[in-house]
Amino acid sequence: MDIIHVENLVKIYKGGIRAVDSINLNIKKGEIYGFLGPNGAGKTTTVKMLTTMIKPTSGNAIINGLDVIKDQAKVRKMIGLVPQDLSVDDDLKGIENLELQASFYGIPKDDARERANELLKLVDLYEAKDRYVSTYSGGMRKRLDLITGLIHNPEILFLDEPTLGLDVQTRAKMWDYISKLRKEYGITIFLTTHYLEEADSLCDRIGIIDHGKIVVEGSPSELKAKVGFDVVDIVVDNPELFKNILNDVSDISMMDNKTIRFKVPESEVYLPKLFQKIYENRLKIQRIRVEKPSLDSVFIKYTGKEMREHESEEEIMRTMRAIRRAR
Template sequence: MTIIIKTENLTKVYNGKFTAVNKLNIEIEEGEIYGLLGPNGAGKTTTINMLVTRIAPTSGSAIVAGFDIVKNSLKVRKVIGVVPQDLTTDEDLSGYENLIMVSKFYDVPKQDAIERINKLLKLVDLQDSASKLVKQYSGGMRKRLELIAGLVHDPKILFLDEPTLGLDVTTRSLMWKYVRDIQEKLDVTIILTSHYLEEVDALSNRISIIDHGKVLVTGTSEELKAKLKGDIIQMTFKTQEDAEMMKKYPNLVSSKDLGPNSVRLTVQDSDLEMPEVISYISNNKLSVTKMTVQKPSLDDVFLEYTGKEIRGEEAGDFKQTMFNMRRLRK
């Protein structure tokens, strides 16, 4: 196992007051797809902006592909690629022309760039559309072009932000295939952020959930789900009093408030427990308005550790990050 990214007590404090990242310690293995999740304001975007050398840490350190993000920031930029969620390719150029332009930003020798671009176009099935103007591309084609634009200079690490944002379910699933192919065939390490937890679940070898600038938990998807130790019953009642009474059900593994009149209960085995739950509700005359039963999902893990549902993330200007990296490539 080779560690390609390692942070030690990485910290970012803004204006001497607000601590966005607080002594963060993570290790990312070479060749893995690493999912990084966090609720609004968790420090996820700030962490990535430090790792791609857009901003400097207040204290602590990070090594990326063998280079210190502060002492060797120029070398870091040469070994990483960034694919922002915002579209950065030029609609008035062809797909091929866009990739050639990116290669020039990174000073890739012309012949090497041509070989690399042809390989990447084929990898994401865009070779037959390379000469078309990007304005003629579908949403999925555009996303595929954005994906390989971050790989033209042959980086060791790819930061991939919201790769399927705005795509329909079928196209998103196809994009997952391309991401897997890129990781396997190019042997690139991918750091993935996404609002779609099923996407992180499907793609990531390991996942870290962070909040308040700290890592709360790290593991494979199955390891994280297993930590919940049971099945999930989510219930909404007419009154908060009923919700509080439900939390006194004797066979709970755990319970958690979900907001007004709502609770999430964890039981060992929902198939065996549901008759007893129904009996408890009836005996105590509780007024249930909604109930769902499910096996643990990554959504449940996220809710368990952060107390929040994942939604609009903190605004991370990845588009500007890409432009800055190109401008500062030397």
């Protein structure tokens, strides 16, 4: 049975904005599922509905067999949320944040401490647990935020933009921690992101969402396969002879007078056969380069726009938020 089952979920905000427009989801236990899409695509709204923060306008959402509207209280007990904005309390110590969170779930103090220490060690924060969160770096806060969402051992963890605003290195480290969580606890993770690399490296399955609709869904490699082709650039000592060998490939072009470019659906399968033929014809390969399709190309294919544009927009939004806060 699917741990998250969503049917025709719709959210229309006041003013008639269709933030989420009839989405369907089936997520298996233990999976890391990623919602990839630009800002305003409906990712956070979906998370809010699945985590009982807001009520759907219509449709069903079943979490571990429980309805998010009818069994709100039970759903809350089995999910953990790490919201988009940092949600740890600066004026408390690291460990106090965790203990406070544990008290919401009625976890006895000793158990809470034990669990907190375990989680703190997992994300390398144990040494800093008695410091005030106000002294933490951005990455440390995010890690603390991540584990406060796990203090009650939830079945499903919702991560809304878990690495938003982190630098590249810190982001890669967060990915390690998230993968580690799944390995250690076998927890199901639903995450939203607008970073292609994040979805690619972390998720078992991805749904690309745009204008409140899931436009395409699948594992990162399935999605890339849908765009079609791996691009191979090759330089050999005898291009003319080589072209004859490539008789089963239709899309061949000369990049310069030496480099031949061709496209194949699956280079992993095709290239070994090609090498065999090259060997048989006594050709020599001087250079070879294979480019796999990226999620970027998938995104462009299904939404008709670049993901990158939105990143800069996101930067602007973030700066604006920071300014508003500073006031």
